[in-house]
Amino acid sequence: MIAKKYDASKDKQFQILDQNGKVVNEKFEPNLPKETLLKMYKTAVLGRSADIKALQYQRQGRMLTYAPNMGQEAAQIGVAAAMEPQDWNSPMYRELNLQLYRGVTLESVFLYWYGNERGSIRPDGVRVLPTNIIIGSQSNLAAGLAMASKIRKQPEVTVFTIGDGGTAHGEFYEGLNFAATYNAPVVAVIQNNQYAISTPVRKASKSESLAQKGAAFGIPFVQVDGNDMLAMYVVAKEAMDRARKGEGPTLIEAFTYRMGPHTTSDDPSIYRTKEEENEWAKKDPIARFKTYLINKGYWSEEEEAKLVEDVNNEIGETFKKVESYGAKVELMEIFEHTYAEMTPQLKEQYEDMKKYLEGAK
Amino acid sequence: MAIITLLEAINQALDQSMEKDNSVVLFGEDAGFEGGVFRVTAGLQKKYGEERVFDTPIAESAIIGSAIGMAMNGLKPVAEIQFDGFLFPGYTDLVTHAARMRNRSRGQFTVPMVVRVPHGGGIRALEHHSEAIETLLGSIPGLKVVTPSTPYDAKGLLIAAINDPDPVVFLEPKRIYRAGKQEVPAEMYEIPLGKAKVVKQGTDITVVAWGAIVREVEKAAKLVEAEGISVEIVDLRTIAPYDEETVLASVKKTGRFMVVTEAVKSYGPAAELIAMVNEKAFYSLEAAPVRFTGFDITVPLARGEHYHFPQPERIAFELKKLAKVRP
Ligand SMILES: Cc1ncc(C[n+]2csc(CCOP(=O)(O)OP(=O)(O)O)c2C)c(N)n1
Numbered sequence: 087m088i089a090k091k092y093d094a095s096k097d098k099q100f101q102i103l104d105q106n107g108k109v110v111n112e113k114f115e116p117n118l119p120k121e122t123l124l125k126m127y128k129t130a131v132l133g134r135s136a137d138i139k140a141l142q143y144q145r146q147g148r149m150l151t152y153a154p155n156m157g158q159e160a161a162q163i164g165v166a167a168a169m170e171p172q173d174w175n176s177p178m179y180r181e182l183n184l185q186l187y188r189g190v191t192l193e194s195v196f197l198y199w200y201g202n203e204r205g206s207i208r209p210d211g212v213r214v215l216p217t218n219i220i221i222g223s224q225s226n227l228a229a230g231l232a233m234a235s236k237i238r239k240q241p242e243v244t245v246f247t248i249g250d251g252g253t254a255h256g257e258f259y260e261g262l263n264f265a266a267t268y269n270a271p272v273v274a275v276i277q278n279n280q281y282a283i284s285t286p287v288r289k290a291s292k293s294e295s296l297a298q299k300g301a302a303f304g305i306p307f308v309q310v311d312g313n314d315m316l317a318m319y320v321v322a323k324e325a326m327d328r329a330r331k332g333e334g335p336t337l338i339e340a341f342t343y344r345m346g347p348h349t350t351s352d353d354p355s356i357y358r359t360k361e362e363e364n365e366w367a368k369k370d371p372i373a374r375f376k377t378y379l380i381n382k383g384y385w386s387e388e389e390e391a392k393l394v395e396d397v398n399n400e401i402g403e404t405f406k407k408v409e410s411y412g413a414k415v416e417l418m419e420i421f422e423h424t425y426a427e428m429t430p431q432l433k434e435q436y437e438d439m440k441k442y443l444e445g446a447k
Numbered sequence: 448m449a450i451i452t453l454l455e456a457i458n459q460a461l462d463q464s465m466e467k468d469n470s471v472v473l474f475g476e477d478a479g480f481e482g483g484v485f486r487v488t489a490g491l492q493k494k495y496g497e498e499r500v501f502d503t504p505i506a507e508s509a510i511i512g513s514a515i516g517m518a519m520n521g522l523k524p525v526a527e528i529q530f531d532g533f534l535f536p537g538y539t540d541l542v543t544h545a546a547r548m549r550n551r552s553r554g555q556f557t558v559p560m561v562v563r564v565p566h567g568g569g570i571r572a573l574e575h576h577s578e579a580i581e582t583l584l585g586s587i588p589g590l591k592v593v594t595p596s597t598p599y600d601a602k603g604l605l606i607a608a609i610n611d612p613d614p615v616v617f618l619e620p621k622r623i624y625r626a627g628k629q630e631v632p633a634e635m636y637e638i639p640l641g642k643a644k645v646v647k648q649g650t651d652i653t654v655v656a657w658g659a660i661v662r663e664v665e666k667a668a669k670l671v672e673a674e675g676i677s678v679e680i681v682d683l684r685t686i687a688p689y690d691e692e693t694v695l696a697s698v699k700k701t702g703r704f705m706v707v708t709e710a711v712k713s714y715g716p717a718a719e720l721i722a723m724v725n726e727k728a729f730y731s732l733e734a735a736p737v738r739f740t741g742f743d744i745t746v747p748l749a750r751g752e753h754y755h756f757p758q759p760e761r762i763a764f765e766l767k768k769l770a771k772v773r774p
Contacts, residue, residue: 150571150573150749151572151573200749200750201571201748201749201750201752202748202749202750202751203747203748203751217574219532219573219574219575219576220532220533220535220575221505221533222505222536251504251505252505254504254505254506255504255505255506255536256506256508256509256536257536282476282477282505283476283477283481283484284477284480284481284502285476285477285480285502285504289502289504290504290505291504351484352484356481357480357481412750413750414750415747415750415751415754417754419751420742420744420747420751420754420755421742421744424743424744424745429743431712431713431743432742432743432744435712435742435743436742439742439754442761442764445764446760446764
């Protein structure tokens, strides 16, 4: 078992691909089909490009506040690729790549950040809960989803993700402790991107690794090079298998870096240096994975050029589509989903407002 | 006197309170080094050091709970909650300890703390960043709830809140943090908690509002003035305990009463104020009082928010309707 063995408080991070894309841990190199590896890669390129575009749109005044994922593609996709269609995600908010890989559309992700509730609607059968802004609570929800799977005897696993900063929240502990005591099929993934807005991880936790917090729950834990797509996949797969076999939760810490700002309202130059950013740029998860694929003969620069073009077209068209309808919300829409049936009070409030709007025209 | 924004006035109140009183400490998520996500506390860590101005882990329960502990042990904590929607994990500490410690110990243990919360909608923010939760705070016995609508009031009310012997939740109308400037005295001053202010005299209708909505009501009053309707505007300033005297005096003068708030309608603060007026000035009323509030719904995301947030035009529409009612 990888989990528990690589205890960052004693050992080093689990890694398969080094930062130059070289396999340094052959024993663990997964035997994934070419299509899967390419799907992982293409999703990462789409995610990265979508982030870059969204930041541009925001600067042009076309997008509202946006939280980019740049740098965390492997930490998100490695996990998503280890999941089965029937599995659940109880996500945080910085989750574009995981969502895309699991079948959430780019259109709906953009729509959400565009300020429209319809961005939380999922395609049928895509078991990804809506973007969760309330830090920590995803852990409790995950415990419940997984307990239901267990009680209903369904072969489902629930993955929840949380930031390094989020691990300071009470609900992270409460939910994971719940899951551990009931042996519920949960995989907890900490996206340690080193910062919670301006607050570095050392100010939020005294433990040497965040992974080692798993010891207190009595569950396996491991710190992984979060910029290593293969390592993230292998560790997540092992944890998923354990959970599915009824052996309970695992805690995975993805050691990674938020290459962009916290959100478009944030200015990272206040709290971190260019040198640090440059150091992490060398560990870029996408570049490293690309080298691996090229070395394997699965990918080429020609294919890359074509992909980048396709992806940028797709993003441009998707965003234009969102702009064409996303700003319009019908009055009824803000009322009708509050309860299964509209209450008399809501009906009256709706009617009053409707009359006013009609009169105002 | 300097001309400053509401945000700068809050910073000044914190700065001067810390300068004057060593027991004032300030903390919250990103509130120290960075000076908060809105930069309200900018410069204070540099000036007063990391022991008195500090960043906390993301844990609202511990932020408010530990503030309670500090308050009972000789400090005057000013805790910052990053956005209104994130108060809830700390709500339990407000209800179960902050608000009732004095009563439980018959006055032996007390909680002189302030919890600062950027409050309300209208800035096209993300989910959980635009909540108007005064309903959930004003109904906790033992807690005071304060909200300014101008830079001058922001400074005086916050200083009074810090000096108050009881726990105070200080709601900061984030929508108007930088929306306008006003002359604010350089020296420290207090505006007493529990005192409303007539911000505009009028004869036909009394409107009570607070926080960012006061400005919307002022705009609406201008719109209806052209049609000969004279509106008296009362800025409540303290939501709990509220100033009955000022509200009643105004209603007795005008005979018509409306409360405008972005908080929910059912069981909300507008309902409370109208109940009070009905109890104490029923026979002065010439028309049924009006609640103009946010709807009883989850605050919509940015693209639907304009329906929910009280706009001057619709306030004016409701004012005209109320002015027409004949007894
Ligand atoms: C309960 C709660 N408190 C505060 C916030 C405000 N907030 C949003 S993101 C953030 C920092 C989170 O950092 P981390 O968990 O490390 O995740 P990252 O944003 O780095 O991915 C904070 C404090 C929130 N969303 N929820």
